[in-house]
Amino acid sequence: MSDVVLTGDRPTGQLHLGHYFGTLANRVALQGVHPMYVLIADYQVITDRDTPGEIQRNITELLLDYLAVGLDPRQVTIFQHSAVPELNQLLLPFLSLVSVAELSRNPTVKDEIAHSSQSAVSGLMFTYPVHQAADILFCKGTLVPVGKDQLPHLEVTRLVARRFNERYGQVFPEPQAMMGASPMLRGLDGGKMSKSRGNAITLAATEDETAALIRKARTDADRLITFDEEHRPEVANLLTLAGLCLGRPPQEIAEEIGDGGAVTLKRVVTDAVNDFLAPIRKRRREHGEADAREVLAEGNERARERAIATLDEVRAAMGF
């Protein structure tokens, strides 16, 4: 049986290098090989904040980032949660398949609660991994290119699929995660690079903005540059960034810099990142808001057809 690829992002800001090496590169490699759905998870924006904020603008930015990295809307269905009510309806039966104890054990949810701007933890925060099961299973996704933070959620999806099939008969596949070259890229503060934590190098940033961000990154006083993730995590992280962009081992880059110190290190990293992102940034400037909206309107329609078919099958299996 051929694979179906499903993955997505929250429209909470511009995409960054963590997305690129965690998932976007795999999406581009898989498009045209398998049917692919890319979800703009607009409802999930309100998991860790009170309101959706600048949602329309963020959706446009996300679409421009997709086009910039080379996702081809003729080969990929790009759509949003709020335009596909049938997908969202799958949440109801799926919630009945998991226990509260299973939901509260999720380590990614725990980490996100720690970084949340909300004063109280909402019900959506605990249950969004089940919503994500609906995202993946509405199109019977089998392959999910994601970063490491998503692995616990994918286990929830597999559990939901397995239990649904046990109770109601075989309907869903059990999907597999697909990790990228860097399943957990760190940001300039050493934590997970995230759109909403202010520690990211975005794909759309200018060369000068990129240089300024890297200049502010923490390093240490030792002039001899070495790749030592345990004892020199900040330096190692910068070398990792350069290595990913240059397609070379970070140890090799460290040896070349030798005793050049943090100034040389940061220059090497800045050049590597800016050179790597140059074609992506150029392509981003070639697209406008109108292109983005058209891509989404077409994708929403295709995704909705798929969701209606799956919801019909689910209702029939459950005897409704």
Ligand code: ATP
């Ligand atoms: P937010 O801070 O708003 O949650 P985010 O940067 O975590 O934003 P998401 O939209 O939550 O981005 O994640 C989209 C996809 O990108 C997921 O598959 C996730 O695993 C992957 N991803 C996000 N950050 C990283 C990272 N630092 N390294 C590798 N993959 C990442």
Ligand code: MG
């Ligand atoms: Mg996230």
